Amino acid sequence: MKNSELITSKDNPSVKLYRKLSDSKKARKENGLFVLEGARLCFDSSTLPMIKLLIITETAYEKYCDKILLPDDNIIMISDELGNKMSDTVNTQGVFAICKIPAKTELSDFVKCGGKYIVLNSLQDPLNIGTVIRTADALGIDGVVLCKCCDLYNPKVVRGTMGSVFRIKTIETDFEDIISEFEEKGITSFAAVVDKSSQSLVDCDFSNGCAVVIGNEGNGLSKEDIELCDEKFTIKMHGSIESFNASTAATIILWEMSR
């Protein structure tokens, strides 16, 4: 980083682009770019090929300079003060990146015979989505499908996955299309419902591949979407409690899928 200019203004074009990508789904889509924050995410070997620009504060550069594997042209240095302004967190590490959104996979390439998939339908909370992706990765699920959810490259989703979003296969697609694709590949689709008369989760046979569909945090799955699935099941609960929260239910389901 010899002769490099220290950027202090939030009007710098790269800094402005970072903030726009951080705040706006539309900007991410139009530019085909998304952002990362944090040393762990920005320096992970799985993210390196996607990084177009690393934005790093003076203090962070001193601390992490031996972890930076990018050419100088792909790095800009900013003041600590500007880093604080850019950050989404209270105590920023001062490491930011602008990354290229990977090319979209074809549905037919995404679904393989005998695979195990989790389908998130209308989930809105980015932290829930992030946690599900992280857990699915840890449990060796083959892919995560997002339908009518918040954007996969929302910074809160990306951070919540702790990098799993770059390891596990993901796709954003239409619900009817993915259900058709599962049907074509001979994969049974299951709707997770809150309905005591349905079969119990523990009685489902996931051994020959499966696609499990989880609905919105507050309202669950719509009647129409449940009917598109081959089967439905419920997590049997004790006593009076209304339901698990969405990510707890997802964890139990993912665990049973991989068990």
Next chain:
Amino acid sequence: MKNSELITSKDNPSVKLYRKLSDSKKARKENGLFVLEGARLCFDSSTLPMIKLLIITETAYEKYCDKILLPDDNIIMISDELGNKMSDTVNTQGVFAICKIPAKTELSDFVKCGGKYIVLNSLQDPLNIGTVIRTADALGIDGVVLCKCCDLYNPKVVRGTMGSVFRIKTIETDFEDIISEFEEKGITSFAAVVDKSSQSLVDCDFSNGCAVVIGNEGNGLSKEDIELCDEKFTIKMHGSIESFNASTAATIILWEMSR
């Protein structure tokens, strides 16, 4: 609520007490009181016997008056503006309560032979603790033990449990004491660890009662605390991911305990 005075000042003694109890563990301990916020929690039949004082905004009183089962002497009405100041949330429902902390159970009464218990050791995040209590209740676990955790009556814990804290048995106690009590009752204690050489969670026999110990979010259990337990196990994971987050691990463990 005839002839009742409308309170508008944050210097009102009850309002001041509410805020103190909300903010300070020490104040909760000294007074033997804690606070609730939200219509669902404050009007639940399980909380009614504990409520000493209901604090309600004018608007909330009109909306919920048919749900209030307390005598007028136990209710004070406040302005909507003051309700906004008291609230922990962005859109308050304007319903608050000051409640009596239930009498402490004796350890020997808490643990019953053949029971299933989850022990949280040094967990710090109130939301994690709340979620574990809620999930344990939903899955019919016999009790939740807190050792060196954040306060059970922390408002964030209470809210996170969605009322489960008043349904499931809980106790705050010393770790060595509870382990001795389990030993005396013939209940096997298991330490949950991140260690690939340990036995797998799915190979543990929980059918004759068990006490599973979960450690701190970042550091897990200390070596000494692991050694106090009879057995240890790990959740086998796929690939490179470091570990589940604490509440995901707890969910999987609680599920296996109750399965």
